[in-house]
Amino acid sequence: MTADREQPLLSVEDLTVTFPTKRGPVRAVDSLSFTVHRGQTLGIVGESGSGKSVTSLAVMGLHTGAEVTGSIALDGRELTGLPERELGRLRGRRMAMIFQDPLSSLHPYYTVGEQIAEHHRVHFGSRRAAARKRAVEMLGEVGIPEPARRVGEYPHQFSGGMRQRVMIAMALACEPELLIADEPTTALDVTVQAQILELIARLQEERGLAVVMITHDLGVVARVARDVLVMYGGRAAEQAPVDALFAGPAHPYTRGLLDSLPRLDDTDDAPLRAIPGSPPSLLTPSPGCAFAPRCPRAAAASTDEQGRCEGTRPELVPSNGHLVACHLSLHTAAHARGGTR
Amino acid sequence: MTATAEPLLSVRDVTMTFPGRRGRSAPVRAVDGVSFHVAAGETLGLVGESGCGKSTTGRMIVRLLEPTAGSVTYDGRDISHLRQRELKPLRRELQMVFQDPHSSLNPRQTVARIIADPLLVQGSSAAEARKRAVELMELVGLIPEHIDRYPHEFSGGQAQRIGIARSLATGPRLIVADEPVSALDVSVQAQIVNLMERLQRELGLAYLFIAHDLSVVKRVCDRVAVMYLGRIVEVGDKGTVYGSPAHPYTRALLSAVPLPDPAAERTRERITLLGDPPSPAAPPPGCTFHPRCPKAQEICRSEAPLLRIASAGEAREVACHFPEAA
Numbered sequence: 001m002t003a004d005r006e007q008p009l010l011s012v013e014d015l016t017v018t019f020p021t022k023r024g025p026v027r028a029v030d031s032l033s034f035t036v037h038r039g040q041t042l043g044i045v046g047e048s049g050s051g052k053s054v055t056s057l058a059v060m061g062l063h064t065g066a067e068v069t070g071s072i073a074l075d076g077r078e079l080t081g082l083p084e085r086e087l088g089r090l091r092g093r094r095m096a097m098i099f100q101d102p103l104s105s106l107h108p109y110y111t112v113g114e115q116i117a118e119h120h121r122v123h124f125g126s127r128r129a130a131a132r133k134r135a136v137e138m139l140g141e142v143g144i145p146e147p148a149r150r151v152g153e154y155p156h157q158f159s160g161g162m163r164q165r166v167m168i169a170m171a172l173a174c175e176p177e178l179l180i181a182d183e184p185t186t187a188l189d190v191t192v193q194a195q196i197l198e199l200i201a202r203l204q205e206e207r208g209l210a211v212v213m214i215t216h217d218l219g220v221v222a223r224v225a226r227d228v229l230v231m232y233g234g235r236a237a238e239q240a241p242v243d244a245l246f247a248g249p250a251h252p253y254t255r256g257l258l259d260s261l262p263r264l265d266d267t268d269d270a271p272l273r274a275i276p277g278s279p280p281s282l283l284t285p286s287p288g289c290a291f292a293p294r295c296p297r298a299a300a301a302s303t304d305e306q307g308r309c310e311g312t313r314p315e316l317v318p319s320n321g322h323l324v325a326c327h328l329s330l331h332t333a334a335h336a337r338g339g340t341r
Numbered sequence: 342m343t344a345t346a347e348p349l350l351s352v353r354d355v356t357m358t359f360p361g362r363r364g365r366s367a368p369v370r371a372v373d374g375v376s377f378h379v380a381a382g383e384t385l386g387l388v389g390e391s392g393c394g395k396s397t398t399g400r401m402i403v404r405l406l407e408p409t410a411g412s413v414t415y416d417g418r419d420i421s422h423l424r425q426r427e428l429k430p431l432r433r434e435l436q437m438v439f440q441d442p443h444s445s446l447n448p449r450q451t452v453a454r455i456i457a458d459p460l461l462v463q464g465s466s467a468a469e470a471r472k473r474a475v476e477l478m479e480l481v482g483l484i485p486e487h488i489d490r491y492p493h494e495f496s497g498g499q500a501q502r503i504g505i506a507r508s509l510a511t512g513p514r515l516i517v518a519d520e521p522v523s524a525l526d527v528s529v530q531a532q533i534v535n536l537m538e539r540l541q542r543e544l545g546l547a548y549l550f551i552a553h554d555l556s557v558v559k560r561v562c563d564r565v566a567v568m569y570l571g572r573i574v575e576v577g578d579k580g581t582v583y584g585s586p587a588h589p590y591t592r593a594l595l596s597a598v599p600l601p602d603p604a605a606e607r608t609r610e611r612i613t614l615l616g617d618p619p620s621p622a623a624p625p626p627g628c629t630f631h632p633r634c635p636k637a638q639e640i641c642r643s644e645a646p647l648l649r650i651a652s653a654g655e656a657r658e659v660a661c662h663f664p665e666a667a
Contacts, residue, residue, distance in 0.1 A: 047526040048497075159617040160391075189390035190553070191614045194597040198613060216527055219599030223606045242603045260531035262560035264583070264598050265605070271538065272560065274531035278496035294528075 007076060008035035009210040010059065010095075010178055014070035017051075017058050026282045028054040030234045031070070033316075038177065039204065041211040043225030043242070045218060045257075047279045051234040052214045056180045059212075060097050061087040074178065093123045096171035100183040102163035106155040112139070113151035116170045123174045138169035143199060161192035165199065172203060179204075182214045197224055218261060222246060230254050233280045233290030240322035250324035250331040252297045289314050289327065297328040347417055348378035349547050350402065350515055355411035355421075357397050361622075369622045371397045373571035374411070376648070381514065384541065384548040386562030386579070388555055388594075390618050393568040395551045399517045402549060403437045404428055415515070433463060436508035440520035442500035446492040452478070452503055453488045459510040477506040481536060498529035505536065509544070517549045522557060534560060555598050559583055567591050570629040571621055573648055577657025587651055587664040590630050628662065636663050 017029040029051040036042045046052040058068050061079060072079040074095060079087065099105045107115060116138055117131035126134065132151065139147035142165040155163060164184060171179060181200065185193035201224065204211055213224055221228055221242065228245045230238045230253065238251040249255045259273040277294040280286070292298045292309040301309070308327050316325040324331065357372040372394040379385045389395045400406040402413055404420060413421045420431060436459075439445035446455055456477055457470035465473070475485045481502040492500055501521065508516055521537070522530040538561065540546060552558050558565060559579060566576035567588065575588040586592045593612040600606055614633045619625055625632050631641040640662050648660040 047528060161617045189618065190555070190597045191390065191593055192617055193599075194611060194613055195615075197599075217599065218527070218601040219606075222601050222603040223599045225603075246601065246603055257528060258601060260528055261601055262531070262534065262556045263601065264556050264559060264595065265600055265602065266556075266560070269560070271535050272531035274535055275528040276532070278498055278529060279526055 006037065009038050009075055010036040010212070011073040012055075012059065012071070013073075015055065015058060015072060016067075016069045017054050017063060018067040018069075019065070020067075021283075023283055025067075027285065028066075028234055028282055029058065032231075032234075032236055033070075034229050034236075034239065036178070036210045036212055038210050039208045040226045041204065041213055041224050043221035043228045044212060044214045044231060045216065045221055045228060046231035047216060049233070049279050049282055050231040052231050053182055054234075055231075056097065056182050056212060056214055059180060060091060060095065089123070092119045092171075092176065093174045094176050095178040095180070096174075096176040097180040097182065098164070098167045098171050098184050100186050102160070102167045102187075103155060105167060106163065108155055111152050111154055112158070112166045112169075116151075116166070116173050119170060119173045134173060135169070138173050139166070141203075142166070142169045142172075143195075144169070160188055161195060164188060164192075164196050168196075168199065168203070172207070172209075175207065177208075178210045178212070180212045180214070183216070184213075185220065186215070186217070193220075200224070218246075218257060230257075233285070234282060235290065236316055236323070236325060237291065238322055238324045238326075239316070244321055248320075248331070250319050250322045250329045251291075251326050252295050252328065252330060253291045255330060256294075256296070286310065288312055289325070295328075297330075301328055349381040349416060350379040350549070351412075351414040352377050352398075352402065353412045353414070355398070355401055355408045355413060357394070357401060357406060358409040367622055370624070371571055371621055372401070372408075373624075375568070375571075375573055376411075377566050377573065377576055379515065379547050379549055381547055382541070382545045383564070384550050384562045386558035386565040387549060387551045387568060388553065388558050388565060389568035390553060390594075392570075392618060392621055394571040394621070395568050396519050398568070399437070399519050399549060399551050403435050403517050404431070405437075429462075432459070433511040434514050436511070436513040436516050438501075438504050438508050438516060438518040438521045441524045442497055442504050443492060445504055446500060446507075448492055451489050451491060452483075452495075455492070455503060456506045456510055459507060463511055473510065474506075477509055480509070480540070481506045482532075496529075497525050498532055501525060501533050502536065505533075505540070509540070513546070515547045515549070517551070519551045520553070521550075523552065523554060530557070537561065555595060567594070570618060570624055572629065572660065574630065574661065575657065575659045576648070577655070577659075581655060581657045585665070587657060587659040587666075588630075588661050589634050589636050589663075589665070592665065593633075593635075628660075638663065 013033045015029055015032045019026045044052045057063055059072055068080055113132055113135040116135035120126045120131040120134050136147045136151050144150055144165055185196050225242045228242050232253050237253050256275040260275055275294055280290050288310040298306055298309040314325045314327050316323050319329055319331045353376050354374050356374055359369045361368045375398055387395045401408045408421050412419050453471055453474050456474040460470040478485045483502050522533050550561050562579050565579050565582050566573050569590050575591045586595055593614045596612045616633050627643045628641045628646050631637040646660045646662045648658045651659050651664045
């Protein structure tokens with residue numbers, strides 16, 4: 001997506017994740033490819049069931065019981081098929097993850113210091129005192145006041161924003177190169193969200209972290225991401241650099257999402273242009289484009305074209321610096337009309 | 342939209358104190374002297390962060406909670422301390438829509454039963470109630486043939502339509518909507534916002550729209566009240582409050598919202614507040630916002646500012662010793 005010559009830190013190719021269920025196999029992620037470079041942020045946007053969280057868990061090797069195919073390479077090293085012992089050595093050490101709800105990701109019985117220190121002891125074999133010292137340093141680095149005192153406190157003694165800081169401290173204690181953040185600010189108040197996004201940006205700059213930011217919030221993506229991957233029904237709908245995506249989305253779903261958002265910078269009170277229907281169920285995938293039943297362009301298209309949208313899965317193809325999976329891409333239409341939109 | 346004579350709803354100095362557990366925790370004043378009004382047919386947005394008391398305020402208005410002090414006047418009548426039996430006729434007029442559509446619908450009842458229930462409670466016959474349920478399903482954009490299905494057979498957006506249909510069954514004039522779209526997917530939120538706006542136009546409803554999402558509230562409301570730690574810090578016309586916020590908290594809140602516009606995000610000035618909202622169990626003295634306020638002075642630490650009109654002729658009140666000039 002970007003013209004960087006250096007090898008990407010994370011390179012995912014043709015990732016497919018299938019869960020066995022009573023009602024047959026469910027393909028939660030289907031043929032997904034993306035790369036993330038050091039020091040950069042990829043935003044993955046999608047709604048419930050889009051596969052965005054499943055993707056991140058697959059990268060971390062945290063899917064037990066699912067069939068994961070394709071390739072996930074961290075700094076050139078293939079992760080799929082690695083035995084759990086090997087993966088365990090990479091997790092926390094070279095790649096780490098933070099989640100939406102820090103309270104349920106922290107152990108209630110251990111102090112935050114013990115939980116941060118544990119990583120250090122496991123990965124570096126540090127002694128207790130050294131690991132504890134490291135925990136205090138990390139708490140200070142993520143902006144927790146009086147770290148030397150608070151290191152001995154339990155998760156319930158921290159506020160929501162402070163708990164997310166603890167999670168970040170834990171994730172970054174062993175200096176990983178890749179941070180996956182799955183809706184890290186969704187459970188937080190907006191003023192606290194701003195603090196956490198700033199913290200992640202600062203740590204990223206200081207450490208050259210590659211960040212994958214998974215979110216449903218297009219505002220968060222606009223604030224932090226350099227490149228964006230829009231997912232729908234387990235597949236990539238569109239991929240583009242952030243400015244290009246917001247300025248001229250190629251996929252009708254991306255366009256629809258942007259149009260349906262109420263915005264603080266709106267100047268009129270015209271009704272929102274809602275997308276009809278609901279996100280698709282993965283239990284009954286369509287043979288064609290997953291968005292076709294809700295797509296305004298498919299609805300307005302000729303019967304032939306509609307048949308193609310409903311019957312044939314669109315490939316992800318380059319278009320004006322975007323990658324788009326759509327038979328009726330907005331870019332093609334713009335060229336045909338000679339316009340820009 | 343302006344209040345002519347008596348507003349439909351007036352809330353005066355309402356306070357809600359939850360008792361602490363004996364010997365273990367102090368009482369919590371979740372709402373502390375809140376006053377506002379809602380005129381017939383208008384939408385008042387009530388915004389604030391978690392724990393600010395906005396939901397408690399909503400629950401006092403529909404009398405799921407009884408205020409500890411102050412009064413709630415609906416259509417000229419003080420309803421703050423009515424007994425259950427006296428409340429029943431009032432429930433026709435005052436309804437509520439909840440955040441999580443699935444957990445606010447009984448999973449063992451069909452849609453017919455859910456929507457018709459308020460009518461049966463109010464004394465309609467079963468046949469009448471069912472007929473009305475069909476009409477209501479059409480009104481909110483549900484397929485009437487689905488009337489005998491159960492809530493789990495509907496998506497989140499459809500379930501919220503059921504909740505809205507139920508709230509409309511008795512022909513209310515005021516609906517308290519507590520975070521009605523925040524549990525929904527982004528692409529579905531707009532459908533529900535548009536539906537609520539259409540119903541307001543067609544039925545002349547008034548809304549108290551409670552939400553933490555400032556963009557959604559800006560879209561739906563005529564006026565907006567901003568709450569912080571149990572108190573209203575700023576209230577006024579939407580254009581005035583959003584266009585030139587006077588309270589430092591409102592300013593910080595608005596500047597913290599990420600805009601879906603990468604270019605604007607790069608150049609925008611943000612006011613980042615320090616720390617988290619304090620616990621309502623131990624509110625700071627003076628202005629409760631002072632520990633996080635970039636403009637706090639000595640007086641802010643000792644004296645709580647009153648909600649008042651800061652500049653003459655302005656359609657806005659603000660509770661701040663040093664409000665921003667418009």
